[in-house]
Every structure is written in structure tokens, then in C-alpha cells.
Amino acid sequence: MSDEVFRLTPLDVRKQEFKKTMRGYDPLVVEDFRSRVADEMERIVREKLALEERLRHVEEQLREYKAREKAMNDALVAAQQLRAETREQAEREAQLILREAEADAERRLERARREVERLEGSGQQLAQKHHAYLASLRALVERQKAELEALANSEAASFGKVAGTITPADERAREARKSSPKWIKSIVEE
Numbered sequence: 001m002s003d004e005v006f007r008l009t010p011l012d013v014r015k016q017e018f019k020k021t022m023r024g025y026d027p028l029v030v031e032d033f034r035s036r037v038a039d040e041m042e043r044i045v046r047e048k049l050a051l052e053e054r055l056r057h058v059e060e061q062l063r064e065y066k067a068r069e070k071a072m073n074d075a076l077v078a079a080q081q082l083r084a085e086t087r088e089q090a091e092r093e094a095q096l097i098l099r100e101a102e103a104d105a106e107r108r109l110e111r112a113r114r115e116v117e118r119l120e121g122s123g124q125q126l127a128q129k130h131h132a133y134l135a136s137l138r139a140l141v142e143r144q145k146a147e148l149e150a151l152a153n154s155e156a157a158s159f160g161k162v163a164g165t166i167t168p169a170d171e172r173a174r175e176a177r178k179s180s181p182k183w184i185k186s187i188v189e190e
Helices: 010-015 027-159 168-179 182-189
Strands: none
Touching: 010 027
């Protein structure tokens, strides 16, 4: 008989009654055996129930561990994806910042070059103007000097020397030399 069709419980063993026959088994031995079988069955059933309970508990823990493992694997995969996405995003942002910085530096450098060219042009113009000014100032000073010398020579001849006195032309020339500013002298001497 299969286990599915015929199931015995300790109570079934205890309540089982046998017909009495003349040449049958000793009733005391049968009753003793039935009692021991029922006790053993009760122990086995309790042990089976305890093991089934323990199995349910272990299976529940196993399900929890598998769920945790799945959650941890999912979290790990998500973290790896996030890390990869973050790294890619950071690299894209770094490239963008680098390109912007290079473009800004190029614009500033170009502006600085134009400014240097403009300042060099202005400096050359100022130098030319300065040289032209100095040349015209020298010419003016030379004309003035020539005129003063011509004037001094013409007046010296007209006054002449009077008994040990200095002629007015000589005094005026000396006064003109004393009153000339140093900057005019430096220009004439250059």
C-alpha cells in the first residue's frame, strides 16, 4: 500500500482492535507492542512536525536571503550603472569646460594681440610725433639762437666800447644766456 492511501496515526494504532482466535497471539504482547509502536509513532510525528517547522523557517530565511541577495545585486548593478553614468557625465562636462576655457583663452589672447598691436601703433605714432616735435623745437631754438646772435652782432657794432664799459649787446647776450632755461640748452646741445 502506498503512503498516500493508508496513513496511520498513533491514535489509530492505540484504538486498533484485533479479533480473538484460539490460536492467536498473546494479547498482552500485542497490547505492549501496540503501545510501543504508538509511542514511537508519536515521537516520530512530533519530530517530523518540528523538522517541518524548522524547514519552513529555514526556507523562509532562504527566501529572505535570496530577496536580500537580489536586492543587493540590483543595488550593485544600479550603483555600477550610476557610477558609469556619473563618470561619463563628468567626462562630458570636463570636455565641455575645457573647450569653453580654450575658446575663452583664445578670445582673450586674440584681444590681447589686437591691443598690443594697437598700443604698438600708438607708441610708434607717439614716437614719431615726439621726434617731429623735438625737430621742430630744435629748429625753433636754432632760429631763435641765430636771430639772437645776429641781433647781438648788429647791436655790438653799433654801440662799440666806451672807456672800459661793456657794450649793451654783450650784456644782453650774457643775460639771454643766463635766462635760457636748461631744457632749451639741452635741446640745442643735442
